[in-house]
Amino acid sequence: MANISASQVKELREKTSVGMMDAKKALVAADGDFDKAIAFLREKGIAKAAKKDGNVAANGLAQVAVHNNDAAIVEINSETDFVSTNDTFNDLVDMVTDVIAIKKPNSMEGALALPTPKGTINDAIIETTQITGEKVSLRRFEVVNKDDNQNFGFYLHNGGLIAALVVVEGADEATAKDVAMHVAATNPEFLDKDQISSDRLAEEKERLTQEALKEGKPANIVEKMVDGRMHKYLAEICLVDQPFVKDPDQTVGQYVASKNGTIKSFVRYEVGEGIEKVAKSFEDEVRSQLK
Incomplete structure (x- = not known):
């Protein structure tokens, strides 16, 4: 068995970032051969990673x-x-x-x-x-x-x-x-209304319509109420229609337009x-x- 020096362990640690004991074990197993020691550590790492495949990383x-x-x-x-x-x-x-x-x-x-x-x-x-x-x-x-x-x-x-x-x-x-x-x-x-499916828009409009009708409002008032609530709904889910966080008096779309631009994607x-996260105490x- 090769005599493993502290300088060899230090060099392998610097190359691989593993702990001192792992570096020494790898060098011992590889009989002092650096390439074989690195391969040993990689195989050990693969095995360790495989054991953790079922763990939740959130x-x-x-x-x-x-x-x-x-x-x-x-x-x-x-x-x-x-x-x-x-x-x-x-x-x-x-x-x-x-x-x-x-x-x-x-x-x-x-x-x-x-x-x-x-x-x-x-x-x-x-x-x-x-x-x-x-x-x-x-x-x-x-x-x-x-x-x-x-x-x-x-x-x-x-x-x-x-x-x-x-x-x-x-x-x-x-x-x-x-x-x-x-x-x-x-x-x-969504970026804007055009990215929302017609089915989703129709379902939301129908839900808001039924909600307004249950309030006992006449048909012409219901239509205006639904239009207003649809606008509020779009402002919640569409980027360009949301009130800009740094200036809520304008939408995000209006802010970018004021800079001569348009938003293409996000x-x-x-x-x-x-x-689904696993609850774990600080002590654990x-x-x-x-x-």
Whole structure:
């Protein structure tokens, strides 16, 4: 068996970011061969990640990266918010978002296979799982493109618990960022009325009509009431019709128009939305980090 020195352990730790004992065990198992030790750690990481496949990862971060006319918005999850504030996890999120924005994959499988300084994105996720001791996963991403006469604007709330990415045409980046902040705050469902299905509009109009009729109003009054309530409904779910958070006296659409622009698209990610979370006490979270 090779005699493993402290300097070898230190070098392997610097290359892989694993703990001291894991680095030493890998070098012992590889008889001092660095390449074999790294392969050993990777196999160990894959096995560890596989064991955690059933764990719920509902914390994490969302991030946005912009490269010329391409941008990406990404959500990467962890099991606890302890890990989501860890430098290793943050570095992974930044790196993955950059690579996706540059390479523009069109599927999750394609994204996970993209090359990075740490192998593929999937390899980097496995390594982070090994280092943090938690399930880490790339949950979703979207690549957004713009034309030369358009601008991106993005906003991260609470360091990335909510991320919003907006494209505007005609208006400047500052305007686009203002809209992204609004999107992060209000969570609109649609850009405008044209994106809502006719069935949904018809169902909502019928519901409001029946509601008004039950109030005993005459038909001509009911029609006006329904028109007013439909306008309020659209203002709740359509970005361009919402009162602008920085100036509620105008809609978001009016604000952007005042800057000689129009909104072309938006994407909003809120970390963990739609994931059924497992209740865990603060004590349990601390204990899980000590395992």
